[in-house]
Amino acid sequence: MEKWFPFLKEEETQIFSPRVEAVLAKIKDIRKPWPGEKVVVVSEFVLFLDIIKEAIERRSKTDPNLGIRLAEYNGTVNLEERSRVQYAFNQPTGGPEVLLLTAGAGGVIGRAHRLPQEKKVHIWHMRAHPSEIDLFVLNRQAQKVHFVRQLLHAATGEADIKASD
Numbered sequence: 001m002e003k004w005f006p007f008l009k010e011e012e013t014q015i016f017s018p019r020v021e022a023v024l025a026k027i028k029d030i031r032k033p034w035p036g037e038k039v040v041v042v043s044e045f046v047l048f049l050d051i052i053k054e055a056i057e058r059r060s061k062t063d064p065n066l067g068i069r070l071a072e073y074n075g076t077v078n079l080e081e082r083s084r085v086q087y088a089f090n091q092p093t094g095g096p097e098v099l100l101l102t103a104g105a106g107g108v109i110g111r112a113h114r115l116p117q118e119k120k121v122h123i124w125h126m127r128a129h130p131s132e133i134d135l136f137v138l139n140r141q142a143q144k145v146h147f148v149r150q151l152l153h154a155a156t157g158e159a160d161i162k163a164s165d
Helices: 006-008 018-031 046-057 077-089 108-113 131-155
Strands: 039-043 070-073 099-101
Touching: 018 039, 018 046, 039 046, 046 070, 046 077, 046 099, 070 077
Parallel strands: 039 099, 070 099
Antiparallel strands: none
8 A cells, every 4th residue: 555545535635636627527528428438547657546546536426427437557556456457447348437547557559549449549638737746846857957967077077968968
C-alpha cells in the first residue's frame, strides 16, 4: 500500500482540482453517447491515477453517471493481477468500465489499436494549464539541468552544454 492512500481517503483532503474535474467530465462525456464503451485513463504518475480513482469513488456517491467499475494496471500491480485485469477489461460485457493505466505499463496507443480490435478507438490528449505542481516540477527540472551543466562545465571546461549533448 502506498503511503499516500490514507491521506487520499480522508474526506477533508481536497482532490478535486481543475485537472481532476476535467478528467471526470471527459469520462462522463464519453460514456453519455457510448454507454457500453470502456475508457482508459493514462498518466505517467500512479499518484494522479490514485487521485482519479478516489475522485470517482467520492463523486459516485452523488452522481450516478460515475458509479462505474474501475481497474488499475501499473507498476504496483503484480503480473498475475495484471493478467486478470487485462482479461476482465477485454471482455465485451461486465468487468471494469474504466482502466487506470500508467504510461510506463505498456505501449499505450499501440495496445488500444492492436488487433483483433473490433471497435473504433477514440483518443483524447488532455492538456492542462500549468498547475502549482506542474510549476514545481518544471522548476525542479530547470534546477537539475542547471546543476548538471555546472558539473559538465567543471569537468569539460566548455562554456555551454546544449540539452541535446
